[in-house]
Amino acid sequence: MLSHLYEETVALPPTQRAGASNQSIDSLLTSERAWLVRKCAMIIRNADAAEDLAQDTLLEAWRNRKKLHDLGGEQQEQRRRWLAAIARNVCLRWLREDHHERAHRLMQPSNITVNPGTMNSQEEEWSVDLAPAPDKYGVEMELERAELSALLGEALAHLSEPLRTTLVARYIQGATHAEMTQQFQVSEATLVQRIYRGKQALRSVFTTHLNQELASYGIYQPDTQPGELVTRMWCPWCGDDHLVLSENAQSSKRLFRCRSCDTTSGGSSKTSQWQKISSAAAKYTQLIKWLYSYYWQTIDQEPICISCGGPAILTVKEAPDLPARYHGIGDQPGIAIACSQCQRTHYNTLSHLTFDLPQVQRFWKAQKRITWHQGNQIEHAGISTLVSTFQNKDSAKHIDVLVERQTFRVLAINE
Incomplete structure (x- = not known):
């Protein structure tokens, strides 16, 4: 949602003539500013820049205000079509002008080098650390762009050199047709044909060789989207199989489940407004970020209800006192958050809570395939402590999270 600050009006330059017609057009244009901000934001997916672009649109419209008058643009429908x-x-x-450089930078983390003669690609499943993340862009959106850049590099590697370098120059580097005809020493007709053939070849690669890879990023052919998607992410609890994503469009529910150990993580937009992203890894990162912000705020600060937002009571539960669905991956304790206002109780377990921590998330993304186990209860600084361990599936690399037994507050994290 755009904030109310975008509702302010922009002062247009004074008209050369003081006639009533020009004054009326100025008022009509400035009255459309809030609508233009929303329109620009929908096109570029960047609310911060939308305000400036709306102002540029109004200034350009003012310079061509005679056309609006000739079109009979006093009617809102005609006026908005013209402004749009x-x-x-x-x-x-x-x-x-501004985003081809961003696209070029996003290609670099995947080790895709753009040279006239060669292009190499090295698959990078997903890494938030490799994606640039300016403040005005969400981490999930940058993660998705980095993923798609890696997939694009893999697809481009299937193309012949002339088609590949032409597409890169046009759509990644943002070169004009005039610049490209000079760079490649070809005619305009040949260049246009190469661009067309390159796009057709790229489409063919995605629908044949990389069909499954494309689906793993949440992109499907028309009318082929499945009810469940097997992602590229290994289950962080057992490490034996991939996570499966299930979504319900009507309720905006999102659920990730392991086919091997049946461990699940999920959430609904009723409690969180999901950003519009398509790749499974970005969606999972988004879900984990929300779970972390809710549960650890509840543990470290003041318990609140996940459903109604009212005050709640947090208690630590032994494994037998948790509902049966939480008994799947070991005899582990958890927490219960009970709300006296809506009479609901929400549960979470030691493994899930510690997995949501940013340090553990970074460990998982670096190791790719890990497994979880609960260590023996120990004394840490004289405090009864639980140990939650995530270990690389194929090596001794691990990260230990030490949690206070009585409160579940984190005491230490050792990697």
């Missing part, structure tokens, strides 16, 4: 066309051109120009 200007806004689209302004936004596309901004995307072309």
